Amino acid sequence: MKAALQPVPAVVMYQCHTGFAPAAIAPLREREIHVWHGSLQPSPAEVAGLAQLLSPDELERADRFHFEKNRSEFIFARGTLRTLLGSYLGVAPADLRFAYSPHGKPSLDDRKTVDFNISHTEGMVVFAFARSRRIGVDVEKVRRDFDVEEIAERFFSVAERLALREIPEPQRYPAFFHCWTRKEAYIKARGEGLSHPLHQFDVSLAPGKPAALLGTRPDAEEAKRWSLWDLAISPEHAAALAAEENPATAAAGD
Numbered sequence: 001m002k003a004a005l006q007p008v009p010a011v012v013m014y015q016c017h018t019g020f021a022p023a024a025i026a027p028l029r030e031r032e033i034h035v036w037h038g039s040l041q042p043s044p045a046e047v048a049g050l051a052q053l054l055s056p057d058e059l060e061r062a063d064r065f066h067f068e069k070n071r072s073e074f075i076f077a078r079g080t081l082r083t084l085l086g087s088y089l090g091v092a093p094a095d096l097r098f099a100y101s102p103h104g105k106p107s108l109d110d111r112k113t114v115d116f117n118i119s120h121t122e123g124m125v126v127f128a129f130a131r132s133r134r135i136g137v138d139v140e141k142v143r144r145d146f147d148v149e150e151i152a153e154r155f156f157s158v159a160e161r162l163a164l165r166e167i168p169e170p171q172r173y174p175a176f177f178h179c180w181t182r183k184e185a186y187i188k189a190r191g192e193g194l195s196h197p198l199h200q201f202d203v204s205l206a207p208g209k210p211a212a213l214l215g216t217r218p219d220a221e222e223a224k225r226w227s228l229w230d231l232a233i234s235p236e237h238a239a240a241l242a243a244e245e246n247p248a249t250a251a252a253g254d
């Protein structure tokens with residue numbers, strides 16, 4: 001008998017702010033995805049405090065950044081990630097250990113019960129957390145200083161390029177970034193980076209259409225296992241979240 005479609009998880013949005021109290025955060029339930037977002041302009045005091053939570057390899061990575069701005073943003077993002085994960089798991093943030101997929105996706109080394117992904121761009125960082133399902137998140141600043149058709153030609157599928165051409169000029173740039181972040185969130189959830197060919201799947205992009213994974217090739221069933229959401233985090237940014245259905249409950253027909 002065919003397993004029933006799983007209910008789509010609820011996305012709950014939170015804002016990070018200086019000195020937020022992680023002890024007070026709500027528990028992460030099985031059918032929820034928590035998304036935290038915040039501005040990426042940490043004060044020197046915040047950076048110094050969060051640096052105490054990082055592992056030696058993370059501090060080494062931080063020190064390899066050429067510009068202080070990039071160094072402090074990395075420390076802020078990693079330190080906040082550790083703080084949030086520590087709070088969800090009830091462990092000290094500095095005790096968490098990360099493992100990396102062959103394409104660089106970080107995950108928890110020994111506590112696999114929380115999946116997470118992060119994205120940062122000019123002035124903004126976004127974290128997503130879920131239980132027992134692969135997730136990916138992407139945020140981009142909406143720009144208008146490039147040839148949208150030329151970039152779409154390189155990165156979008158045929159169906160996405162055709163849909164983009166139908167969109168009137170003023171809405172074309174936001175539509176481009178919705179498409180970009182939806183695609184990126186999906187490949188980040190899979191953890192394969194650009195080794196997963198971008199023309200082998202289609203996402204929605206027309207204004208007013210909900211975020212969706214419309215088609216996957218060669219396995220058309222793959223598209224049915226994923227949900228996409230747009231994240232309304234700021235008027236200047238496009239952001240998207242991708243989540244797979246929970247493989248354990250899918251197998252059980254839950």
Ligand SMILES: CC(C)(COP(=O)(O)OP(=O)(O)OC[C@H]1O[C@@H](n2cnc3c(N)ncnc32)[C@H](O)[C@@H]1OP(=O)(O)O)[C@@H](O)C(=O)NCCC(=O)NCCS
Nearest residue numbers: 103104105118119120138155180183184188191192193194
């Ligand atoms: C890392 C990658 C997945 C995304 O990079 P990005 O968009 O520049 O950066 P983001 O800020 O969104 O994400 C970076 C974070 O994702 C995580 N990450 C790293 N590798 C990852 C991977 N393979 N899969 C998922 N997440 C990954 C890390 O936490 C990283 O943050 P950190 O460096 O502070 O640890 C990379 O594959 C990439 O460059 N993708 C291609 C971009 C592109 O051309 N997309 C076309 C879309 S149409």
